[in-house]
Amino acid sequence: MVIEHVAIWCQDLEKMRTFYQHYFQLQSNHKYTNARGFQSYFLRFSSGCRIELMQWDQVSTGHNDAERQFLGLGHIALSLGSREAVDNLTRKLQQDGYTCVSGPRVTGDGYYESCILDPELNRIELCA
Template sequence: MQLEHAAIWCSDLEAMRAFYCRWLGARSNAKYRNAKGFESYFLSFDGGARLELMQWADVSTDPPSAERQRLGLAHLAFTLGSRAAVDSLTAELVAAGSVCVGQPRQTGDGYYESVILDPEHNRLELCA
């Protein structure tokens, strides 16, 4: 069995698409729209993983909190291949205005990781 994709409801679909494509190397399909106002992109990553970014007026737009975890999606983890790559991308993202809620560190379960918030405060683990 294989996970096909994960999905995130977005308030700014275009900003989220641009973030994942620019910073995490995603490749996007053309935008899908239906008659009910639902819009989405599927983003593909090396190795076959996909992320669906979705927007629809009927979904709550209450902003998530950067300070607290919440029920639902906990995080998305992206492997970068080396500690140097984690350190470098973390620094680039912070310099570009992203919020870092977990500085690069060795974790107890064997990862070297940092935690960055995407434009809508979803937690992204950058791992080696």
């Protein structure tokens, strides 16, 4: 069994698509739009797993906050393959103005990781 995709509701669909494509080298399909105004992109990792970015004016804004977490999806963890890759991407994201919530560090459960926030304050763990 594998995860096929994870979906994220977005306020700024294009900004989120650009972020995930740029920093994680994901391949995007063409935007899907239905008659009710729902829009989405599927972004594919080289492994085949996908992230679906979705936008629809019928969805209320979330409680995303850089300091607090709420019920629902906690984070997405992306394995970068090495500590050096975690350090390098964390540094690049910080230089580009994105918030690093924690790390890079070795966690109590043995991961080497950092946690950054995407443009809409969703948590992404970069791990080795």
